[in-house]
Amino acid sequence: MQINPKILCALGGVALLSACSSVDNSGTAVPYGGNPFTYSSSVSSALSSEEPTTDFGKALKAEYLAYAQREADEWYDFFDADFFAKKAGRVSGDTIVLPEDPANWRFSDEEIAQKRAVRDELLALLDDGKREAMPATAAIAQSRYDCWVEESEEGWQTELISQCWKDFEAAMSELRAEKPAVVVAPVAAAEPRLFTIFFDFDSVAITPVSERVLDAAAEQWASSMGDITVVGHADAAGPAAYNLRLSERRAAAALGELTGRGVKGDMVSQDAVGEGDLLIPTPDGVREPRNRRVTISVD
Numbered sequence: 365m366q367i368n369p370k371i372l373c374a375l376g377g378v379a380l381l382s383a384c385s386s387v388d389n390s391g392t393a394v395p396y397g398g399n400p401f402t403y404s405s406s407v408s409s410a411l412s413s414e415e416p417t418t419d420f421g422k423a424l425k426a427e428y429l430a431y432a433q434r435e436a437d438e439w440y441d442f443f444d445a446d447f448f449a450k451k452a453g454r455v456s457g458d459t460i461v462l463p464e465d466p467a468n469w470r471f472s473d474e475e476i477a478q479k480r481a482v483r484d485e486l487l488a489l490l491d492d493g494k495r496e497a498m499p500a501t502a503a504i505a506q507s508r509y510d511c512w513v514e515e516s517e518e519g520w521q522t523e524l525i526s527q528c529w530k531d532f533e534a535a536m537s538e539l540r541a542e543k544p545a546v547v548v549a550p551v552a553a554a555e556p557r558l559f560t561i562f563f564d565f566d567s568v569a570i571t572p573v574s575e576r577v578l579d580a581a582a583e584q585w586a587s588s589m590g591d592i593t594v595v596g597h598a599d600a601a602g603p604a605a606y607n608l609r610l611s612e613r614r615a616a617a618a619l620g621e622l623t624g625r626g627v628k629g630d631m632v633s634q635d636a637v638g639e640g641d642l643l644i645p646t647p648d649g650v651r652e653p654r655n656r657r658v659t660i661s662v663d
Contacts, residue, residue: 398442398445399443399446400446400562400653401442403432403445406450407432410425410450413453413454413456414456416457416458417458418495419496419500420495420496420503421458423502424502425452425455427503427506428451429448429449431448431510432445432446432449432452433445439521439580440559440573440577440580443560444514460495462487463506463513464483464509464514466479466513471516479512479513482509483509486505486506486536489502489539489540490502494539498538501535501539504531505532508528508529509528509532511528511531512532515528520556520558556593558661559580559581559659559660559662560577560657560658561573561574561577561578561658562574562653562656563657564656566602568617570617570618575621578621578622581622581660582625582626585622588662590662591631591663592627592631592632592661592662592663593660594615594622594632594635594658595615595634595659595661596612596618596635596637596658597636597638597642597656597659598638599642599650599652599653600647600648600650601649601651602649604639605638608636611639612636614656614657615636617658618660619632619634622660643657
């Protein structure tokens with residue numbers, strides 16, 4: 365992963381290695397979800413947070429910032445970009461931030477067991493002194509593991525899932541002091557590509573960030589000429605009937621933007637579910653920005 369030179373400069377020079385005195389596993393998807401509207405501020409907060417005191421911490425922070433930047437700039441996934449920018453911000457001082465627990469992501473029990481076994485081996489090596497002995501390699505192993513988990517959950521970027529796994533295995537081979545072997549990455553079956561745009565509270569206005577996502581969705585359709593499904597959503601604030609109408613208006617707004625970008629209307633199916641399919645489960649009446657969305661699935 366390549367990071368903007370400005371970010372590398374902000375991370376500063378290399379300090380002497382020092383002992384870690386605390387362990388923080390708060391960087392998980394459930395309590396610390398990303399917010400597409402706060403990505404830029406999360407990057408700024410990460411860059412201004414306390415400098416890590418270990419070589420491993422410095423390397424890991426740079427890896428997470430690079431991954432967040434790539435999620436935003438290449439794939440327009442500002443939800444996960446913000447999540448990993450926040451995780452980079454928690455890599456500060458002598459705090460250890462752990463790799464993602466797959467139980468906090470949307471996997472089947474079988475997938476959780478598979479990924480936990482991989483995570484357990486990684487943690488065993490890290491706790492056996494590899495953070496201190498091989499900080500750069502250990503940081504690559506952790507960041508590529510998190511990449512593999514996050515991309516596997518999404519399930520459509522099969523080449524990226526494979527690359528994250530290969531990079532992870534190569535780093536793990538170094539940590540095990542083994543010669544890297546040719547591996548076949550476990551990849552998900554090809555799925556329709558999913559794009560998501562988000563809305564302000566009680567709004568159907570298309571934001572500048574959403575404009576970029578819609579551009580990418582239209583480009584994907586132009587390359588595949590597949591069918592498109594547009595589904596509007598709302599959060600749980602307000603009456604259910606009103607939220608259903610609001611989600612219908614959001615879906616219509618997204619459809620209008622897509623057809624304006626050349627997508628053929630007869631190849632698009634439109635639906636709206638109101639507050640019936642919350643991305644982030646909340647009690648009734650709660651405002652949650654990640655639930656105010658339209659999903660665009662491109663075959």
